[in-house]
Amino acid sequence: MIDHKDSGRVDAGQMRKSARDQPDRRSTSASADPTDGAMRVLSYLIAGIAFYGGLGWLIDRIWHQAWGIPVGLIVGMAMSIYLIIKRFGGQQ
Secondary structure (H helix, E strand, C coil), X not given: CCCCCCCCCCCHHHHHHHHHHCCCCCCCCCCCCHHHHXXXXXXXXXXXXXXXXXXXXXXXXXXXXXXXXXXXXXXXXXHHHHHHHHHHCCCC
């Protein structure tokens, strides 16, 4: 007979202990790599403009207003800049 007790299974307790022993890879501050920080800033700008511009386009389509897209783009840019300053502003 084959004993299947120790067939490579890991119980939940061992998994939690293993996860606690791992270093925390998440960071609340930006990475030390300058290109990583620059790519994050660029992605915040693009995402903010795209999201709020999309909301403005949706307002244009639903309510037949001509001001939705310009206002959405401006609000998206402002929110992106605010988020960038909040996220990266205090770092030296």
